[in-house]
Amino acid sequence: xxxxxxxxxxxxxxxxxxxxxxxxxxxxxxxxxxxxxxxxxxxxxxxxxxxxxxxxxxxxxxxxxxxxxxxxxxxxxxxxxxxxxxxxxxxxxxxxxxxxxxxxxxxxxxxxxxxxxxxxxxxxxxxxxxxxxxxxxxxxxxxxxxxxxxxxxxxxxxxxxxxxxxxxxxxxxxxxxxxxxxxxxxxxx
Numbered sequence: 001x002x003x004x005x006x007x008x009x010x011x012x013x014x015x016x017x018x019x020x021x022x023x024x025x026x027x028x029x030x031x032x033x034x035x036x037x038x039x040x041x042x043x044x045x046x047x048x049x050x051x052x053x054x055x056x057x058x059x060x061x062x063x064x065x066x067x068x069x070x071x072x073x074x075x076x077x078x079x080x081x082x083x084x085x086x087x088x089x090x091x092x093x094x095x096x097x098x099x100x101x102x103x104x105x106x107x108x109x110x111x112x113x114x115x116x117x118x119x120x121x122x123x124x125x126x127x128x129x130x131x132x133x134x135x136x137x138x139x140x141x142x143x144x145x146x147x148x149x150x151x152x153x154x155x156x157x158x159x160x161x162x163x164x165x166x167x168x169x170x171x172x173x174x175x176x177x178x179x180x181x182x183x184x185x186x187x188x189x
Contacts, residue, residue, distance in 0.1 A: 003093030011086035021074035039065035064142025081131040084124035091117035121165035128158045
């Protein structure tokens with residue numbers, strides 16, 4: 001149940017973050033809580049600090065980030081970054097629900113959800129490379145110094161995640177093939 005709840009919450013938060021790129025929620029004792037969205041929050045910290053020191057550059061960036069095409073692009077990147085994780089968590093939750101049922105075919109019922117989860121894990125691993133590049137390309141023209149926007153890409157971690165996701169997919173494929181062979185053998189006998 002926890003996976004289902006977290007997956008649903010992450011899905012809702014992803015939609016909110018896509019609707020308003022760069023969401024923030026700040027609470028302190030003097031001013032209380034403030035919330036909003038600022039696309040500059042998507043920049044690396046050192047780039048954001050440079051931007052905040054130059055009011056003209058900040059205005060140019062805010063004007064760039066407010067353009068409809070850029071906002072749609074940032075929303076698409078946000079959905080690409082966080083959407084697969086919501087699907088992954090939800091699919092694992094559904095698979096666990098199927099496995100928790102006291103039925104003879106619980107594993108067979110859970111396998112389609114596990115397949116969906118493994119596909120979401122593959123997409124999630126791929127987006128670790130694609131999303132930072134796309135986000136940097138969208139924000140680079142608003143800052144004027146594209147070399148300072150590039151986000152680091154952890155290739156080793158991404159490859160490890162991709163290999164684990166493919167291993168899970170292959171395991172699920174093998175289990176499904178085994179169940180199909182068992183059914184065919186039962187039909188033959």
